[in-house]
Amino acid sequence: MAIEKQKTYKKVYEIACRNFLSSDMERQFLRSGVNYEKKEGGFDVHISYFDEIITLSIPLFHFKSSKGVNVTLVTKIIILHYLINAKGTPLKGDFVPYEDIPGLRGYLPVFERRVVKPVLQAFGYDKHAFLEAGIALGGKKGDFGDSSFILSVLPRVPLMFILWEGDEEFPPSLKVLFDPSIPDYLPLEDITVLSKLASTRLIKKVKALYGEDEFYSVEG
Secondary structure (H helix, E strand, C coil), X not given: CHHHHHHHHHHHHHHHHHHHHCCCHHHHHHHHCCEEEEECCEEEEEEEECXXXXXXXXXXXXXXXXXXXXXXXXXXXXXXXXXXXXXXXXXXXXXXXXXXXXXCHHHHHHHHHHHHHHHXXXXXXXXXXXXXXXXXXXXXXXCCCCEEEEEEEECCEEEEEEXXXXXXXXXXXXXXXXXXXXXXXXXHHHHHXXXXXXXXXXXXXXXXXXXXXXXXXXXX
């Protein structure tokens, strides 16, 4: 199954590369809000992605992280889809829940299982670790719930995470909110994938901060 999924991703990636090469690339750089440099025969594009900068060299499609880590195939696809689909729509400045994005309401149970549940298990009873992980991932502190932050996942794709901490009487709850313009930057299926990447990075970040032995997920 993993091999088949990898083959599918590789095919999607190859299509995205071809589609981007055939697009008006400089127009798309401007629409997506990335920094870029012209070079002989192509471009170097610098994309802010969570707490790192990923440099994409075109036409070779070489991806390099400012953190020196491997850029996964899924991340490459997300970035290319973002560059291809960007319409340059101004951010609305407010946030809506996943189910209010046109076309995604039917996928809410998948989103809850893949994105919301893991974050709640990790942070539901620790609002301080939640905020610390968000800030360490490049987020900006918010003023909602018991703890909240906004992640600039891509230059024009902010995500807001809001936690209501659990206690002896009430279970914790979490909201992940999106700027309404997000469909003008990413295909619908990528919104779920990117949200899952965000939740995974938050959990990895807090483990890096506290250490594997000291930090553990709270069941509940």
